[in-house]
Amino acid sequence: MLTIYRRHLQSCQQTSVTYRRCKCPIHVRGTLNRQKIRRQSLDLINWEKAQEKVRQWEAQGYIDRESPPNSPINSVKFDEPEYAKEQRWSASGN
Numbered sequence: 691m692l693t694i695y696r697r698h699l700q701s702c703q704q705t706s707v708t709y710r711r712c713k714c715p716i717h718v719r720g721t722l723n724r725q726k727i728r729r730q731s732l733d734l735i736n737w738e739k740a741q742e743k744v745r746q747w748e749a750q751g752y753i754d755r756e757s758p759p760n761s762p763i764n765s766v767k768f769d770e771p772e773y774a775k776e777q778r779w780s781a782s783g784n
């Protein structure tokens with residue numbers, strides 16, 4: 691079962707993970723087909739749309755953005771810590 695929850699931005703006054711009326715990004719985590727789904731952003735701020743999306747994932751049995759097993763493309767995309775981004779910037783020579 692997949693669970694959606696809201697991660698509030700620092701500028702947001704709300705703290706409830708189920709608060710529906712602010713514009714902070716909604717994340718998902720849980721299990722699907724006995725596979726653990728790690729926390730990731732849905733790129734949605736609308737609670738109803740987020741629910742719709744995970745319901746669809748549950749119905750089809752997989753999540754849309756999941757990359758194939760041998761593809762590392764998305765492996766660093768989600769919840770990349772700030773320090774990792776900075777390291778990448780400084781490593782690129784800019």
Ligand SMILES: [Zn+2]
Pocket residue numbers: 696697698699702703704712713714
């Ligand atoms: Zn919020």
